[in-house]
Each structure stands twice: as C-alpha cells, then as structure tokens.
Amino acid sequence: MLIRRPIDILPSEITSSELYHDRRRFLAQSTALALAAALPASLARAAGQSLGPLTKSPYSIGETPTPYKAVTTYNNFYELGTDKADPAENTRRLKPAPWTLRVEGLVNKPRTFGIDELLKLAPLEERIYRMRCVEGWSMVIPWVGFPLASLLKLVEPQGSAKYVEFVSHYDKSTMTHGVLDWPYNEGLRIDEARHPLTLLAVGLYGEVLPVQNGAPIRLVVPWKYGFKGAKSLVTLRLTDKQPLTAWMKAGPSEYGFYSNVNPEVDHPRWSQATERRIGEFSKRKTLMFNGYADQVASMYTGMDLRRFF
Amino acid sequence: MTPTNPQLGAIKTALFVLCLLPAFLLWRGLEMDTLGANPIEALTRATGEWTLRFLLITLCVTPLRKYSGWHWLVRLRRMLGLFAFAYGVTHLLTYVWLDQFFDWHSIAKDILKRPFITVGFAALVLMTPLAATSFNAAIRRLGGRRWQALHRAIYPIAVMGCVHFWWLVKKDITQPLIYAAITAVLLGLRAWWREQERRKQLAGGYQPAHGPTGKVIRIFQSH
DSSP states (O other): OOOOOOSSSSSSSSOOOOHHTTHHHHHHHHHHHHHHHSSSSGGGOOOOOOBOOEOOOOTTTOOOOHHHHHHSSSSOOOOOOTTTTHHHHOOGGGGOOOOEEEESSBSSSSSSEEEEEEESSOOEEEEEEEOTTTEEEEEEEEEEEEEHHHHHHHOOBTTTOOEEEEEOOOOOSSOSSSSOOSSOEEEEEEHHHHHTEEEEEEETTTEOOOOOGTOEEEEEEEEGGGGGGGOOOOEEEEEESSOOOHHHHHHHTTTSSOOOOOTSOOTTTTSSSEETTOOSSSSSSSOOGGGGGGHHGGGGTOTTTTTTO | OOOOOOHHHHHHHHHHHHHHHHHHHHHHHHHTOOOOOHHHHHHHHHHHHHOOOOOOHHHHHHHHHHOOOGGGGGGGGGHHHHHHHHHHHHHHHHHIIIIIOOHHHHHHHHHOHHHHHHHHHHHHHHHHHHTTTTHHHHHHHHHHHHHHHHHTTTTHHHHHHHHHHHHHSOOOOOOOOOHHHHHHHHHHHHHHHHHHHHHHTTTTTOOOOOTSSSOOSSSOOOO
C-alpha cells in the first residue's frame, strides 16, 4: 500500500534552481549596488571602472599590449610586498579614495588637487607605451592619463626650479617596513618632467588604475627604467637641487638619478642588453632610451651616459 | 630503530618520489600556465631554490643521525645529494636555454663578468665531481678517507649557493638571509663538533679514531 505523506512545502515556495545557483552573484550585486548608492561619486571610483571616451595619442606605439592579467598581477610595488604577485593580493593596504595630490616648492601657485580635479585637468589620453624594468623584463601598457606638463603649467614653476621630486604615499601601519627608505620618492630634471612623453597616469586599458599599478595617480616615464615611475603620488615638489631618490639611497652604485634605458650601460650585477617581453618566449634586444631615442636623446647631448647612469 | 633492507628499499622509493614532486609540480605549472606572468623566471628561480634546499637537506643528514641515533639515515644521503645536483643542472639549463638561448659568447661573458653567475656556476662545477663519484665503485676506488675529503666540498658549495642567491636579489634579502642562517647553523655545528673532538684529544683521553658517535656505519652495501 502506498502511503502518501502530505507535502509540507508548497511548490511555489521553493526557490527556483537558477536563482539558487546564482545566489552569490545576487548577493554580491545587491551589496555592491547598496554600497555604490551610499558613497559619494568620487569614492565609488574603483579599478575596472571605465574612464569614458579617451583621446588617441600620436605618442602611442603600434606594438601589441601585454595582456591585462599580466599587467595587473606582475608588479613591483614594494609598499604592498616585495614579490611580484604580492601587490595584487594586498590591494586593501592602500585606499585610493579619498585622495589629494599636493604640488609645492618653487612654484608661484602651490596647490592641492583632489583626484576629481586631476581627472578634469586635461583631456584623458590613451598612451600605449613600452615599459622596461631594470630587472630585465618589459611590457607594453595602454596607459590612460595626461601630460605632467599640463599640471606644471597650472602651478607656474619659478625660474629657479630645476628638478621635480615625486613622493609616493606611505602608511606605516599597513605597508612594508624596511627594504627601502620610505616614503618612496623619485625625481626628474624639469625638462624631462615637461617632456610631452612624461605622463601622469590615472588608468590602464581604458579603466581606472588598479591599486597594484599605483592608484589613483602615478608617474610614467617610458624612456627610463620602470622604477622611475613613482606610484600612488601624494606630493610633487619643485626644487633647485637634484633629489636623492629611494633607489639612489639603497644602492648608489647600481641606481642613478637618470636611469635611462640603455642597453650599453649594464647594471653592475647583470646585463641590460636584452629583455624578456612578458608573454614572449625569446628575449628581445633592449632599445636605446627604450625605443624613444628620437624624442628624448637631445635632452642628453654631450652627457656621458655611463657617468650619468 | 633500524629498518630492515626491504623497509629501507620502500623508504628510498618513497623519498625518490617525494624528491621528484617539486619538478613534477613545476612541469604541471608550466603546462597549466599557473606560474604567473613570467613563467621562465619562476622556473629558473624555483629550480635554483630547490638546488639550495636539497643541498641543505643533505647537510641535515649527519646532525639528524647524530642526535637521533638513526644511523640508517646516511643511506639516504646519496639520493638527496644527487637530487641537489639534478636540480642544479636543470637550473643551469633554464639559464643556458631559456634565458640565453645558447648564446655561448654571452654566457661566457656573463660567467666572467657577473659575480653572482660566477659563484653559481662555480658551485655547480664543484658539484660535478661529487655526483660523478657517488656510486659504490668510485667510493671503493677512492678509499673512504679520500672520498670523504672530496665530498666535504659540499660545505663551500652550500656557502656559494647562498652567496649566489644573495647577490642576485635586487633589494629584499630576507629569503637569501634565511638560507644563509640555516647554512651557518649546519656548518657551525660541524665546526663545533670538530672543536669538541680537538679538546677531547688535548685533554689526553685520545681514543682511536671513530665516527662521531663511536660506531662504524656502512654508507653503501658491500656485496
């Protein structure tokens, strides 16, 4: 005999399997929406968000960009860890919003910029640049940003300003201790800083800059080794003296102020003649000034590049 | 406790598989593309680190034997040493092939000009005669004392391995420092034993030369 048990759940009360299997996405999306609604617009800027229509630049190169995944998981950003994979895993150690950038020193109009002001300061351009690391690897990165020159114009550098010092954010409570003398700093000669190739980047691949790549704003100097591009900038200081940079302090015989990409001047411990382009099997020959010699070599005429390495 | 011969055979087989595991995982990582954005660098780095680890594991055998009384451990030492050599050769191959693409001129220049490569290469060259004299006939032919003297080359080899790692690191020397500290302890122990032995002899109580624990053990099976 078949004993029928009464059904204690009505079919209409059962969650459909599609919804059930999708529950995590549903939760994540509804939470994100609620959070986004609660935050002011500038705080909602996060990596992955589109930066809108961008101006194409004649300074872009025609080479194939390195995949997004490699650009965002293979990083040197010691404040977030010294392994290449660390920065992408430790992004919570740096909050890119709210953010301000102070421009000070030998300028007529010292000023503090909010990130939203910086984004509207000049039309955002896409610049596809080569990036050559001093360690012997390279990438091609589609940066989004604007020329540093546009920002310098606004603060009116004085005639005595010969250099620009760049200072990165450092938070002792969350970031790496030791290794380098924090905060990280870098420097450029003022003509290098004003060069049209010199970029303040706020994004890559058309989207807001990920934390591990130096959010929310970083320096990009494509004819120099990658470490010259200081990340997560908080201060720009115009000075009459050549800044002593973090890497110059760490290894004066290995890292010079100029650090122009130069296949003929080796790092004291390894050759700089070739490089491994990330994603490629064979190595490439490193190009003088990272392939930007036509645009930048004239700034260094008459200089002994072995001495001023 | 001393394992019987069949037990030792089983232990050796298990150890052999275990020693191959890093190589297997690296191979799989290459195939599945899970070694990160720069797999060739990851491979070079990993084979180098495993060489150093196996050198240090090999150097652990004698202290372990001494303090545990498990003298049979020494029968595993040859395999561990040979794995150190095998990982070292793989490490050199990744450099010669994947980094330099058999550009012998550039390789020769590197070895002469870059101290960290000079030291690493010299360490591997020094390991070669040790690997070549690891089989029983070679031990018999050399005679235990000479064989032992030759195989003490593992001490400078381990130091050179640490220096090689230290000199290649850009700035964060934490990792090489850990290897250097372990090497210092393992070599320091031996220096200390030596000193103890010397004092004992000076104290007059000279005893005929025995092993450190006073027990003669076979490092290979004679037939």
